[in-house]
Amino acid sequence: MAGSGWGPPRLDGFILTERLGSGTYATVYKAYAKKDTREVVAIKCVAKKSLNKASVENLLTEIEILKGIRHPHIVQLKDFQWDSDNIYLIMEFCAGGDLSRFIHTRRILPEKVARVFMQQLASALQFLHERNISHLDLKPQNILLSSLEKPHLKLADFGFAQHMSPRDEKHVLRGSPLYMAPEMVCQRQYDARVDLWSVGVILYGVGQAQLDPIPSQPALCLPSTEALFGQPPFASRSFSELEEKIRSNRVIELPLRPQLSQDCRDLLQRLLERDPSRRISFQDFFAHPWVDLEHMPSGESLARAVSSQWRRTALVVQAVKKDQEGDTPAALSLYCKALDYFVPALHYEVDAQRKKAIKAKVIRVP
Ligand code: ADP
Numbered sequence: 267m268a269g270s271g272w273g274p275p276r277l278d279g280f281i282l283t284e285r286l287g288s289g290t291y292a293t294v295y296k297a298y299a300k301k302d303t304r305e306v307v308a309i310k311c312v313a314k315k316s317l318n319k320a321s322v323e324n325l326l327t328e329i330e331i332l333k334g335i336r337h338p339h340i341v342q343l344k345d346f347q348w349d350s351d352n353i354y355l356i357m358e359f360c361a362g363g364d365l366s367r368f369i370h371t372r373r374i375l376p377e378k379v380a381r382v383f384m385q386q387l388a389s390a391l392q393f394l395h396e397r398n399i400s401h402l403d404l405k406p407q408n409i410l411l412s413s414l415e416k417p418h419l420k421l422a423d424f425g426f427a428q429h430m431s432p433r434d435e436k437h438v439l440r441g442s443p444l445y446m447a448p449e450m451v452c453q454r455q456y457d458a459r460v461d462l463w464s465v466g467v468i469l470y471g472v473g474q475a476q477l478d479p480i481p482s483q484p485a486l487c488l489p490s491t492e493a494l495f496g497q498p499p500f501a502s503r504s505f506s507e508l509e510e511k512i513r514s515n516r517v518i519e520l521p522l523r524p525q526l527s528q529d530c531r532d533l534l535q536r537l538l539e540r541d542p543s544r545r546i547s548f549q550d551f552f553a554h555p556w557v558d559l560e561h562m563p564s565g566e567s568l569a570r571a572v573s574s575q576w577r578r579t580a581l582v583v584q585a586v587k588k589d590q591e592g593d594t595p596a597a598l599s600l601y602c603k604a605l606d607y608f609v610p611a612l613h614y615e616v617d618a619q620r621k622k623a624i625k626a627k628v629i630r631v632p
């Protein structure tokens with residue numbers, strides 16, 4: 267980095283060590299706080315001399331957005347600093363690396379795992395959507411994993427993110443060609459819905475990973491890691507081929523294999539709709555049966571199912587009533603709904619004692 271020749275730059279209060287990755291503007295290093303806590307962090311270093319007016323604005327927006335938000339599936343910005351050479355974003359360290367590397371090493375990502383990741387990404391996007399923030403550079407390299415043992419997904423790199431209210435339209439090309447929505451490229455006029463297209467491309471690549479681990483030839487427009495596993499829908503060997511595919515009117519066809527659930531296929535098809543007015547809406551995406559944020563295994567569903575038992579209790583009470591009235595189908599449906607709140611909680615809970623307690627409650631539901 268600037269000022270230090272080879273190796274990581276120096277920053278007061280931290281020891282910068284290995285390089286974790288780099289992207290459009292930045293190099294990210296693992297670092298330790300010199301304070302007694304020895305906290306491990308990731309420091310995103312941006313060389314001032316590499317910045318032009320637009321990228322300064324992007325960096326300021328990234329800092330402004332990240333410092334104002336806190337979400338379990340969005341990387342946390344802890345602090346930022348600068349010196350004569352660099353600007354430093356001090357962030358929560360994600361030991362699992364990024365999703366593109368995760369797919370690369372796993373080779374196969376079963377639908378079940380893809381679904382959990384998609385739910386976590388959707389919950390981050392829901393949080394941003396409620397605040398009128400669009401990410402605009404959604405791709406596996408910008409999605410990090412908290413650890414490899416028990417990976418939790420963390421959305422990162424808000425370098426292109428923008429405040430965009432529902433009717434806001436933008437015209438500037440942002441993001442990475444493979445993940446860019448057709449309306450951004452073709453009309454140069456787009457809104458928040460471009461993020462939904464990118465989610466579709468990410469999911470398509472993940473689904474494809476099971477089908478075709480090694481393509482016959484590396485493609486020019488593919489980052490090498492993904493080229494090995496799955497191909498985004500517009501995988502191309504040249505930019506002109508890519509442009510042709512983006513501009514075409516052809517419906518995106520999903521390969522017949524691997525065997526994915528009908529819900530998963532339906533979601534993919536609705537995300538990868540070229541016309542944004544026919545693309546799935548944000549609300550329908552969050553509620554889609556394959557995403558189903560309402561029943562997502564998370565601290566929230568735990569809270570819903572265990573701490574605030576009102577929902578389950580209400581459902582069970584209604585079920586018992588229907589049962590007594592002899593309306594067995596209605597009773598069964600209510601019992602099943604109550605269970606929907608327990609099963610994800612069970613999946614998420616790691617503490618053995620608490621797991622047992624939830625299990626006992628589930629068993630008690632007749
Ligand atoms: P750029 O804006 O230059 O694309 P990113 O924020 O995307 O920079 O970071 C580049 C790469 O560095 C990521 O793709 C990821 O591999 C790695 N990285 C970024 N932030 C972290 C972090 N907090 N923990 C671990 N690795 C990270």
Ligand code: MG
Nearest residue numbers: 289407408423
């Ligand atoms: Mg990036």
